[in-house]
Amino acid sequence: MSLTVLKLGGSVITDKDRPDTLDGEMLDYVADAVGDAQIDDLVLVHGAGSFGHHHASEHGVSKTVGSSDVAAVIDIHGAMETLDQFVLSRLHERDVPAVPVHPFSVASRDSDAELSLPVQQIATMLGEGFVPVLYGDVVVHEGKGVTIVSGDELVTSVARQLDADRVGFCSTVPGVLDEDDAVIPEITSYESVADVLGESESTDVTGGMAGKVAALLELGAPASIFAPDDLTAFLDGENPGTRIDG
Ligand code: IP8
Structure with missing residues (x-):
């Protein structure tokens, strides 16, 4: 069985300019593509877009700055659960057996900010024919209350632990762009793109x-x-946009 982990960018599926607003047309479009796909095992992760980010900044919470205010947890997590409900229902309309995995309930960070995301539950869901759906969220963080976990971090954590075969980021940009705004088809080392992207550190x-x-x-x-x-x-199974393979 081959495992694909796919992130649907928050700015793809929400209207960036209006708080807590879906881009319903785009969500339908990507849900159609997922619904039509002939794919073995799929884990989906979606970002926050206009649902999570403004609640996070209102409460002053980021990936590094935490909060112990329960209202921050409820607002940020609640907004993300609402968005997740929209994503799930559009997938269900296309008979995708999507089930939620709520990162706040399963993940945590230690005092070195290392993310711990147990994946046994996700593996079992895949084995039972479900499509687990995760999303950027708040996570409890040792010594800081809660911080933000991005969808990208969840993608890499799941992909690494479950030895994914392919990872995809459906984004608002067509790939990594060079200085002339042309898509770079493949990146195999950081040095080859450092001039365009700057220092990764x-x-x-x-x-x-x-x-x-x-x-x-x-x-x-x-x-x-x-x-x-x-x-x-x-x-x-094609490699559109930019393929990154170290
Ligand atoms: O949109 C951010 O996830 P991302 C999650 O994948 C929140 O960066 C709650 C702001």
Whole structure:
């Protein structure tokens, strides 16, 4: 069996300019592609878009800055659960056997900010024919209350632990772009793109492209970054957008 982990970017499925607003048309479009896919094992992860991020910033919570305020947990997690319900129901309309995995209820960070995400439950869900759906969320963080876990972190954690065969990021950009805004078809080393992306050390925690590429080069499974109109091609086994394989 071959395992695919697919992230649906938050800015793909929500309206970035309006808080707590879905991009219903785009969500239908990606749900159609997932519903039509002939694929063995699939884990889906979605981002927060206009649902999680503004609640997180209102409460001053980020991947590194925590909060012990229960209202922060309830607001951020609640918004993400609402978005997740929309994602699940659009998938169910297409007979995708999608089931929720709520990161806040299963994951945590230790005092070194290391994420712990048990995957036995996800593996068992896959074995029983379900499509587990995770999402960026708050996680309890030793010494800090709660912090944010991004969908990207969940993708890499699941992919690494379950030895995924392919990883896909359905994004608002068609791939990693060079200085002329052309898609770079393949990246096999950071050095080859450092000029375009800058130093990887100075990035991420907020999910910039440089940090994302650096993390994906170390993943051990090929990863593709592509726009929604390439989702069907990716699910058909092609390598649209940028393929990152260290
Ligand atoms: O959209 C962020 O996840 P992302 C999660 O994948 C929250 O970066 C709750 C802001």
